Amino acid sequence: MSKLKIGIIGSTGYVGVELIRILLNHDDVELVGLSSTSFEGKGIEEVYGNLYSICSLKCESAEKVIEKSDFLFLALPHGLSEEIASKALSAGKKVVDLGADFRLVNEEAYEKWYGKPFAVKELHGEAVYGLPEFNREKIKEARLIANPGCYPTSISLPLMPLLKKSLVSKKGIVADSKSGVTGAGRGLSLGTHFPECNENFSAYKIGSHRHIPEIEQNLSIAAGEDVPVTFTPHLLPINRGILSTIYCDAVEGVTTEEIHKELSNYYANEPFVKVLPLGEAVALKNVKFSNLCHISVHSDERTKKVIICSTIDNMVKGAAGQAVQNLNIMMGFDEQKGLKLLAPAF
Template identity: 55%
Template sequence: MLKASVIGATGYAGVELCRILLTHPQANIHRLSSVSFTGKAISEVYPALRGLCDERLVSEDEAIDGADVVFASLPAGLSEPIARKCLQAGALFIDLGADFRLHDPDTYESWYQKKYEDPELHGQAVYALPELFREEIEGARLIGNPGCYPTSVALGLAPALKGGLIGSEDLIIDAKSGATGAGRGLSQTTHFCECNEGFAPYKVACHRHTPEIEQTLSILAGEPAAVTFVPHLLPVSRGIVSTIYAKLKGGASLPEVRQRYLDFYESAPFVRVLPEGEVSNLRNVRCSNYCDISLHLDAHTGRLIVVSAIDNMVKGAAGQAVQNMNIALGLDETAGLLFVPPAI
């Protein structure tokens, strides 16, 4: 059995990793780390785990020692030294934060106000969206796990961009996320009284996921991509719905576009292209590693409308990280991830 450690285990993505790893057929939880709760059992922080996982929270170095794979779910700027220690120890390192997502150091500094301190380390990192970069992930030792919004957008647009059905300019992304996307730290906008029965955009045209979205779409299109990205906060705990608008080229019909998507994702176990006339709904992917995609055509404007729904904590974070672990280490890609979304 693989020994898997989680650093930042008491954050939302970290505890979701614990939940997934507890039922993984080929990996066991080795150690869990948390700066804020060192010495406590994780079940004291999250009582839902009582009797299922009562691991004591230890230091980062203790978590790395003896581990085969280390997941880190930390704020930007903290993962580089941990990654170096993991590589030196021979462990696979999977970063759920932003430190290994962006290829260009200047872009990272501009958006995160932090610098890459170890350029050689970044040269080894793989941006790991499994459905798009599977070959690069196989055998990788340092993985940058994609962000939640970029995952929903890239999966929603990949077949159309790679197939030349749409252009890479003037892409409009109207996305909505549950409150867990902001992390466990409390802020005024995620306070219950502010969020409940409210609905509003935030970080309009300046969200940190913008360059990551454009980076992936540019790779897919083979030319620079430009997006208008506006996220919104939904008064729900989890889930993302991205509604994406793009000008359709070449006069393709909706059935032809849908067939392109079906062919593109034929071997992708966690992407579900919905039947014509259905609309993706975050309810149907909640607590799962699935991405549901529905396709629509505005015949009046010639715009393709793609609706992409994921659970931001699973496919947008912890589930995708485990999917990447499975691929990198040669395991069954679906191992530990075949959750059935709750029907109600």
């Protein structure tokens, strides 16, 4: 049986090279095309030394990659994917967009947070939000996937089952998240310059991060009504990983044990979401380099707050790994193909 031909547009960013790392371990696909504006004409092994003698593909134009591929991953900054996705779909290809172009349903919200309207409006009606644990059946039939953002993934997975069952209040939810510096991408900036972030810990984009409308969209869909969230991201002086600490109120009469049981039951058969036993706490090192999300449930008896912690690798379950998970579902492959990745023990 012939392998599915894969192309990556935006292959030399951190997400692009993470896709390469994962796809090279996937038996049912063949990586045939890589595109990069910055490194066109160069071999990918010249850009990333870890690929030396492993992958020798040269970076070429997006048009050439679309032509030779059956399936495209778009690992581009927001605002660049719509027209490329339109060309690929018109050519009969399937697409997973890892940027923000198709994540928001509401055009007004997109224009408010991203500063521009939808460029190819007709595609937004068919794009499927690629959070497999909630949209698996729609993903199976899709030809265009909006891969979720990293922060929204870490916050939506623990909260959506609880809001769907009305176990926690829709008001007063606070999400405090910390991410490694790869979340900012490969481009240079002062905030991710080594002397600025090393031995430092800082909040950024307080109350104004572009993932806020995506988080609220997901939680509102689960709850069946608008759910506002106070979200503050922080930059950790590490390469990868997200730890989100979520504060919320249980609905009257609902115990921490019931919340833990609901999450445990909901994810019992999900290969990539693990709910830890009560009394244990998540740790970044346990999900690093994996497609796993770990969730732990806690309570503050003094304030009557429920505290839920979740961890993901922002480059894997928060980006490239979830994209490959969506590929597997779309193509009818084993959902764990290429993704049986464990975190190193230390």
